Amino acid sequence: MKPDPLTKPNPAGKLRTAIVLLVTAWAIRWFGREMLCERCGQSLGRVLPMFRKGNLRLHGLDDVDVFVDFLDRNILRFRHMYPSCCKVSPLEFK
Numbered sequence: 001m002k003p004d005p006l007t008k009p010n011p012a013g014k015l016r017t018a019i020v021l022l023v024t025a026w027a028i029r030w031f032g033r034e035m036l037c038e039r040c041g042q043s044l045g046r047v048l049p050m051f052r053k054g055n056l057r058l059h060g061l062d063d064v065d066v067f068v069d070f071l072d073r074n075i076l077r078f079r080h081m082y083p084s085c086c087k088v089s090p091l092e093f094k
């Protein structure tokens with residue numbers, strides 16, 4: 001009985017994924033910019049913006065909970081999502 005091609009392990013796909021993750025991490029480290037919270041000024045992380053197919057992707061914010069909105073037509077505003085992460089007092093957190 002032949003193994004099902006859908007459940008067959010794909011070592012080439014795993015290697016490709018590992019290489020893409022490694023190159024992305026390297027690019028974030030060398031070409032990324034530090035992104036700061038608009039409220040408290042604390043660092044949200046190192047970010048590498050990339051445009052693809054009409055989308056703006058911010059590599060490097062995978063593990064951070066961030067609230068994003070437009071301050072102006074051309075300006076995005078990044079803030080901590082939860083008061084426990086932000087240095088601003090919870091009473092001032094809106």
Ligand SMILES: [Zn+2]
Nearest residue numbers: 037040080086
């Ligand atoms: Zn903050």
